[in-house]
Each structure stands twice: as structure tokens, then as C-alpha cells.
Amino acid sequence: MSRLSAALAAGLLLSLEASGKTVRGLFRSEAARQQHGQFITKFMYQGRNGLLACRLDNPALAVEKEARLLLYRDMEPDLDNLSCSQRLGKAQIAVPLSQEERNQTIPLQPSPTAWQVLYADRYTCEESSATPSYADLGFTLLLFNPDSAGNPLDHFSAEEAGLHSFYFLLLLAYFVACCIYVQPLHQALRKGGPMHTVLKVLTTALALQGCSALCNYIHLARYSRDGTGIPVMGSLAEFWDMVSQVSMLYMLLSLCVGWTLSRGRKPQSRPLQWERSPASTAVAVGGVVTQGGLLLWEQYSESGGEHHSYHAQQSLAGVLLLVLRVGLSLLLASVLYQITSTERSTLKRDFYLCFAKGCFLWFLCHPVLFLASAVFNDHQREKVVTIGVILCQSISMVILYQLFLSRSLYWEVSSLSSVSLPLTMSRTNHRGRL
Known part of the structure; x- marks a missing residue:
């Protein structure tokens, strides 16, 4: 029920052009390949019903690239020392990008926790082959914390609240x-x-x-x-x-x-x-x-x-x-x-x-x-x-x-x-x- 309410709230917000922390930009396959995952943003979630909502400009291109978002708790100091495949496999949450709008509920956080969001696709760990010249994928990423009523409507990360x-x-x-x-x-x-x-x-x-x-x-x-x-x-x-x-x-x-x-x-x-x-x-x-x-x-x-x-x-x-x-x-x-x-x-x-x-x-x-x-x-x-x-x-x-x-x-x-x-x-x- 909480997932359904989170999804409905996100859909309403997207339809009204309102948003929480908003990140707009381009998913780049070459950047993801060079960095073993393109860094997108960081957000500190707290409580229950935290939400990540992603809107794509070209969902067909995302399906062809097998695009996905990877979420990491910000307490993995050894990520940079891992191989590409190991690093991608360490993600706590993987969000496949196959639709124009995709909502992901963040699990309950006992205490405020920072999460990093990375982008990866099928070319991220291919070291030997050349990356096809696909166009970059435009996106709008929205991140929400629960408000006092438990709905994902709080626009501030935990360190900004107050x-x-x-x-x-x-x-x-x-x-x-x-x-x-x-x-x-x-x-x-x-x-x-x-x-x-x-x-x-x-x-x-x-x-x-x-x-x-x-x-x-x-x-x-x-x-x-x-x-x-x-x-x-x-x-x-x-x-x-x-x-x-x-x-x-x-x-x-x-x-x-x-x-x-x-x-x-x-x-x-x-x-x-x-x-x-x-x-x-x-x-x-x-x-x-x-x-x-x-x-x-x-x-x-x-x-x-x-x-x-x-x-x-x-x-x-x-x-x-x-x-x-x-x-x-x-x-x-x-x-x-x-x-x-x-x-x-x-x-x-x-x-x-x-x-x-x-x-x-x-x-x-x-x-x-x-x-x-x-x-x-x-x-x-x-x-x-x-x-x-x-x-x-x-x-x-x-x-x-x-x-x-x-x-x-x-x-x-x-x-x-x-x-x-x-x-x-x-x-x-x-x-x-x-």
C-alpha cells in the first residue's frame, strides 16, 4: 500500500510539474564507461517512503542501451578499488529505465543515510569495444523525503531540513x-x-x-x-x-x-x-x-x-x-x-x-x-x-x-x-x- 501511495504521489507531482530535489541532464554512455558508472547526484534519505522518480526524454533509446540507475548507500569506501562489474554489482538498488516515467521507493531508513545515484548501461563495462555513437539520453530526476504525514513530498535532503x-x-x-x-x-x-x-x-x-x-x-x-x-x-x-x-x-x-x-x-x-x-x-x-x-x-x-x-x-x-x-x-x-x-x-x-x-x-x-x-x-x-x-x-x-x-x-x-x-x-x- 505504501508503494502504491508513493507511486500515485509521484505521478501527481510529475503531472503538476512540481518536484523535490530536481536534477536535469544527460545520461552519457561514454562518461559511464570512463567512470565505471556516471555519477548523477547524492541525496540523504530519512524515514519511510523516500522516493526516486525518473522521467526520460527517449525511453526507446534507454531500452536499447539497457539503461539503469544504481543506488549506493554512502558507506562503501572501497568502491573505487573494485572492478567495473564488481562495482555495478555492489549497488543496493538497481532501477531499470524502460519507461518514460519510473518511480522507485527507497526502503526504510533507521537513521538519515546518504545515497549516491549512478547511471550505467550495457556499454559501461565493455573495455575493448568502441561505444556506438548513440545520442545522449535526456532525463529529469526527482528525489523526495517523506513529510510529517509520511508522504514523499519533502523537497529537502536530510542535511538541509530546517x-x-x-x-x-x-x-x-x-x-x-x-x-x-x-x-x-x-x-x-x-x-x-x-x-x-x-x-x-x-x-x-x-x-x-x-x-x-x-x-x-x-x-x-x-x-x-x-x-x-x-x-x-x-x-x-x-x-x-x-x-x-x-x-x-x-x-x-x-x-x-x-x-x-x-x-x-x-x-x-x-x-x-x-x-x-x-x-x-x-x-x-x-x-x-x-x-x-x-x-x-x-x-x-x-x-x-x-x-x-x-x-x-x-x-x-x-x-x-x-x-x-x-x-x-x-x-x-x-x-x-x-x-x-x-x-x-x-x-x-x-x-x-x-x-x-x-x-x-x-x-x-x-x-x-x-x-x-x-x-x-x-x-x-x-x-x-x-x-x-x-x-x-x-x-x-x-x-x-x-x-x-x-x-x-x-x-x-x-x-x-x-x-x-x-x-x-x-x-x-x-x-x-x-
């Missing part, structure tokens, strides 16, 4: 915070003052994170309907997030390194000002270029060209990016230690320590979460890292905002007049007396 709801809640939080704080922040930016540049960079970085979350939400909302989404929106989300990352890095390095290099020849009444010098600018620009290069390398080093979160480090570039973050954390720790070790004022030391908390949370959350994700299951790791990094970096921005817009702490450590500082208690009281 991200759509997370980005919706994140955007809702951004909207509420914007409604509450946009007016006082706008007033603070209009007044200028010693922290004007810092507040502009913080605001820009936060706005870029909001744009990234919006693009991700739009992409996943479309993906939930057609299984394809809007890849350009996914790429834009990654781009805005990368720009936000390098903006924050430039600001933090400029504040710490610039202040350290200039504190011996300039008055220290204003802690962590944006002090420009050739050396501090070179350090900040060097860090930004290095991180930006690694982020771009990490994005383009993944195979398959599919949209993915760069927070899931799965390449050499990703590992180097984590190492860079740890190295920058050590650099900032050294710089802030030099500042606090010679500072006599308790209030200023508290100011620097609060700034250090924001910095370390920003840089170290990614490496720490990446290591901590090893204790989670495969389908949870990417979500733990992605959601954790976004939340931790948002909290870091809140800490820095509170520090530089503080009504009491920054007013006392900066030794500036309350008239030039935004959101000060003394200015509020003065207005009340007037």
Missing part, C-alpha cells in the same frame, strides 16, 4: 531589531564622533548579513516548491556573507593594530580609535586579501557546482580558512595583551576586555563549532556549523554595538565631552532639564 525555517526566524529577528534600533542608530551616525567609522562598518557588515539571509531564504523558499531554487540567489547569499566577513576583519585589524602602532606617539585618551598608518593599513589589507582569496577558493573548489554553505569546510581551502581565523585570533590576543598589560585604568581595561570578547567570538566560533560538530551525526554537522556561526557572529556584533554606543562605560574611558557622544545619559538629563 534551514528554511531558521532563515525565516533570522529575518524576523533582523526586522524586529531594525524597527527598534534603526532610529537611534541613524541619529548616532548623523552626529559623527570618534566612533563614526567603526559604527558605519559595523552597520554595513550587519546589513550585508541581513542581505545574505534574505537571499538564502528566497533560494530555499523556491527550492521547497521546485527542488531547484534560484541558484543565483544562493550565490549572492554567499557573496554578501563573504563581503561582510572581510569588512569585519578589516575593521578589527585596523582598530587593534593601528592603535598599537600609534599609541606611543599619540594621546591615549581615546581607546581603539581608527588610527591609520602605512603599517597598520598593510596588515589589515593583507589579512582581508588572504581571507577573501581563501573564501573564493573554497567556493569554487567544491565539485558539482551546487549551492552550498561555505561554513561547511570540506576542502583544503576551507581548512586553511580555519587556520587563518585561529592565527588572527592569536594576533589580536597578542595586540590586546600589549594594550591591557600597560593600562592602569580599570575602566579602560574593562573596555578592552569587552572588545576582546567580541573579537574572539567572531573569529573562534567557526573553528570551535567545526571541531564540535564531529560529535554530531552526518546530517546534523553542516546545520550545526552554519546556524552556530551565524548566531555567534550576530552576538559578536551586538557586543561591539553595545560597547561603542554605551551610555556609561565608553563615556568614562574616552574622556570626551558628553555632547559629542550619542545616547549618553548626561545628554538625556540635560534635555529633560530644558
